[in-house]
Structure formats: C-alpha cells, structure tokens
Amino acid sequence: xxxxxxxxxxxxxxxxxxxxxxxxxxxxxxxxxxxxxxxxxxxxxxxxxxxxxxxxxxxxxxxxxxxxxxxxxxxxxxxx
Numbered sequence: 001x002x003x004x005x006x007x008x009x010x011x012x013x014x015x016x017x018x019x020x021x022x023x024x025x026x027x028x029x030x031x032x033x034x035x036x037x038x039x040x041x042x043x044x045x046x047x048x049x050x051x052x053x054x055x056x057x058x059x060x061x062x063x064x065x066x067x068x069x070x071x072x073x074x075x076x077x078x079x080x
Contacts, residue, residue, distance in 0.1 A: 004037050011035040014070035015063040027052045
C-alpha cells in the first residue's frame with residue numbers, strides 16, 4: 001500500500017508532467033498544483049497561468065485528471 005507521501009508526490013509529478021508536455025516552459029507564467037490525500041480521499045487542484053495558450057483551463061483540468069489516473073495506477077500496481 002502506497003504511503004500518503006507517495007500518493008501526493010505521484011499526483012503532483014503527473015500533473016506537472018502533463019502541463020509541461022503540452023506547453024513550453026516559457027509559455028507558463030505561473031502554475032500551482034495542490035494535492036491532498038486524507039483518509040483515502042484524493043483532492044487535486046491545478047492552477048495554470050499560460051497567457052499564450054488558448055486552452056490553459058483545459059490543460060489544468062487534464063493535469064488534475066492525469067494526477068488522479070497516476071494515483072489509480074500506483075494503487076493498482078501495489079495490489080499486484
């Protein structure tokens with residue numbers, strides 16, 4: 001079973017990875033990934049300020065979904 005710290009780290013890395021897979025570093029003015037994992041409940045909030053990107057809100061939503069998927073995979077791998 002993954003530790004809470006592993007869950008948070010995995011989620012944050014996945015969200016950040018998706019952001020920078022879709023946008024150049026120079027296109028991102030600011031971003032923040034907040035991850036909480038308490039009592040088995042994952043909460044991911046992604047803020048993205050990328051003025052040159054037309055779809056920065058969509059990228060932020062996708063980053064949160066990527067974080068959730070990465071955590072799901074982490075737990076699935078732990079069960080095997």
